[in-house]
Amino acid sequence: MRTIQKRRTRLGRLIVPTITAIILAYFAVHAQTGGYGLLAKEQLERRIAVRTAALNELKGERERLERRVGMLHDGTLERDMIDEQARRALNVVTADEIVILN
Numbered sequence: 001m002r003t004i005q006k007r008r009t010r011l012g013r014l015i016v017p018t019i020t021a022i023i024l025a026y027f028a029v030h031a032q033t034g035g036y037g038l039l040a041k042e043q044l045e046r047r048i049a050v051r052t053a054a055l056n057e058l059k060g061e062r063e064r065l066e067r068r069v070g071m072l073h074d075g076t077l078e079r080d081m082i083d084e085q086a087r088r089a090l091n092v093v094t095a096d097e098i099v100i101l102n
Helices: 010-033 038-070 079-090
Strands: none
């Protein structure tokens, strides 16, 4: 003989799947819009692209400055470079020179 201790209802059968669906929906929403989600990844990639462009620009300027400094080292002193730097620092020109402001 069989005894039934508890009757299962239709609502009781849906509780676990409903809770599971709610939890999955929660994680899906946060995977899309959360701080480390897909939208945040796109923003991070844009910031990386901007910073990479700025880095490349700074590297180019550094190379240019290193070339100019290389011309001022001992043993490779170029008179024109020294003269140009001195005139610029002292703000001096001769009577026969033309000044072009840039």
